Structures are given as C-alpha cells and as structure tokens.
Amino acid sequence: MKLGLITQWFAPEEFLLPNSVSEESVKAGFDVRVLTGFPSYPAGVIYDGYHQAVGFREVIMGADVYRVKSFLSHDANALKRILTFGSFALSSTLRADVMADVDVIYVYATPMTAAIAGWWLSKRYGIPYVLHIQDLWPESVTSSGMLTKGVVTSVAGSVISALLKPLYSSAAHIIVISPSMKSALVSRGVQASKITTVFNWELHSIEGPSRGRRSMGKSGIRFVYAGNLGVMQDVETILRAAELLVDKPEIEFHIYGSGVQESSLHLLAANAGLSNVTFHGRVTKREMSDVYATADFLLVTLKDDPLFRMTIPSKFQAAMAHGIPVVSTVQGDLERICTDAGVGWTAAPEDPSSLAEALMKAAASAPSHRSAMTERCRALYKDKFSLDKGVAAVRSILTDVTVTKGKGIC
DSSP states (O other): OEEEEEOSOOTTSOOHHHHHHHHHHHHTTOEEEEEEEOOOTTTTSOOTTOOOOTTEEEEETTEEEEEEOOOOOOSSOHHHHHHHHHHHHHHHHHTGGGGTTOSEEEEEESSGGGHHHHHHHHHHHOOOEEEEESSOTTHHHHTSSSSOTTHHHHHHHHHHHHHHHHHHHHOSEEEESSHHHHHHHHHTTOOGGGEEEOOOOBSOOOOSSOOSGGGGTOSOEEEEEESOOOTTTTHHHHHHHHHHTTTOTTEEEEEEOOOTTHHHHHHHHHHTTOTTEEEEEOOOTTTHHHHHHTOSEEEEOOOSOGGGGGOOOHHHHHHHHTTOOEEEOOOTHHHHHHHHHTOEEEOOTTOHHHHHHHHHHHHHSOHHHHHHHHHHHHHHIIIIIBHHHHHHHHHHHHHHHHHHTTSOOO
C-alpha cells in the first residue's frame, strides 16, 4: 500500500507519533511518502545541514520525504504563529501533487492547518485521508494566551470553527487521543462512527524492579517534573506546594525543562527560600532515561482549563513506560485513568494545599505499595500506551479506510 503522510513536524525533529508511524509502516512493507516542513523545532531555527529550498527531497527511515518552505517561528507571538501554520498549509497544498497516486493519507493534525493539503488531495484525486488530532481547535488556540481575550478571541474561535467543518466532514476517519475529545467532536456534529480513540504512545518501557531512589536505599523521596516551563503547565503550583512542605527535608522536588516561565519560577523559588527545589534546566530526550531512573514519582500538572480535561500529557505515557507512579492535577480523562488503574494520586488543579496533601500521601506510601503501583504502571503502558499498540491501531484504521474506499489492499 502507498501511504502518504502529511505533518508539519518530522524527523530529525523529535515528534514520536509521525516518526514512528512512518518508520513502522516502512517496516511493515508500506511505500511511505512524507510531505513536511524543514526541521526547526523547538527553537524556530533550521537544523544544521538543512536550508529551505524548493524541490527538496531526501530519504529518512526508508520513507521518501518531500520538504516545503514555510515561515519559521515557535515563540508566543500570535502573528508569527499564524504565519508559521498558514505558510506550511499553503506550501504543502501547492506541492501535494507528489502524493497524487497514494492509496491513503495520514495527517498528523497538529496544527490542524496541516490537514488542508489532505483535504485538497481528497477533493482533487479522491484519496481518503485520516486525521490524527492532538489538540482540539479552536480551544487550543484561544486558550493559548497568544490572542487577546475578548472580541478578538471570540471572532477567531468562530472563524476557526467554520474552517474546521469541511476538514472534519471530508475526513474518511478521525483519530483522537482521549474519550472526552471524541465526545466533544460528536457534540459538534461529527459522526461518532468515524472517530476512534487511540491513546498517544511512548517509545519503550523499562523492565525490571523499580529504579527510583527509594529502591536504591536513599533517604530522599524525589518528585520530578520534566517538561515545558510555560504558563499552562502550572509549575507555580508545584513550587507553592513545595513551600508548604519545606519543613519535610526528605521530600525533594526536581524540575527539568525550560520555557517562558523559567525566570519567574526561579525568582519565586529564591524569594520563598525553597531549599527543597532544584532546577536542572533543559535535557535531551536521550538524557531523560537517566532522569527517570532517579524519580520516585513524576509530577503531571496543568492549569484548570476545560481543554485539559480531554488531554493526556505525554509525560504521563513516559511515566507509565518507566514504571513511575504519578501525582497529577490534570482533571477529566487523566484523573479517571489514574484512579481506575491505580497508578497515582490526584489533586485539584491550581491548588497548592491539595497538591501538598497528595504529595504527602505518595511520600508516605509503603515500599510494597509503591512496587505494586510500578507494576500497574507498566501493565497500563503495555495495554494502552505502547508503540506497538498505538501504531497497530493507526495502521488498522488506514487499512480499513483504504479497503472501504476501494483504493487498494494491504
């Protein structure tokens, strides 16, 4: 089967989902063709060895990769982000003819504007496309802080919603990352029968006994946050909770990552005299295995926003893959998973006292209880969040769509 893959972000950028769909599909014998931009994430600067040029083509992981020029920016400036998303949508649509003979198209729909080229191919050549939605628009745009609240946000939301309708209705199938996201799309008129929930996956699991400090005979209990230090990640609540627990020297907080809130978070910790908090800065994905090996619990926090109730942050999948119980403030789907699977403690969002209470419960858990949670984390990973499960589900949908539309057979 000839598979077309449209994504604004692709290897060598570290975007696990489109990269692994491409690589694993090639291994399964698919002829894979990728339409993407030039690598620049996360700094908005072209990677060494690349320069934006018309007609650029290369082979990565066995797939033919066609790159198109676009405006590059990854900061919080609304105009620049619109130019980034819009220019890729235009450039990829103009070069979409390289996929005129594929059997089916997989669109990694973050941003949603990446789907425009798939929509155009479906109209021009009758090629079915499958949307893999990561962020629900317009909420992820209007809640991002890039737009001024009020009339501007309201108008932008209405315009985006109108533009999304043909992308949804023309899609042969839609993949979403949580049950609540499916419910939201159904409430907007999308057929439930054409939506499938496939949880985002993590690359691999770490087998063996718990690798945290408590299993290594250390006295300190390490709570680790690893990720973006942005406004919506609500790391401030972690620091406020740490302030309430500063008289508990056995409880340590380790913060990995960088972002727009980094300076203010450092200042907050310094002013509050948080001797129990250590900032480690940004680390690479390769270095994260060593970070996970030192963690007793992983912190998963987000602001209290309706959008996040249908979000499962990737750090949760990473925690499950490495057998690390979590302490989370994310409500909705993630709260239900944590509770039902018994893989962590939950707290109210943006509530330092509630988070501190959950942290104390986690810290006081017996080694045998923590060991049992570790095994449940790994079992949940294998059942719901593994690469094999995720990619197999996506390929099954692509195959079904292809056969249904009469475009070919795997």
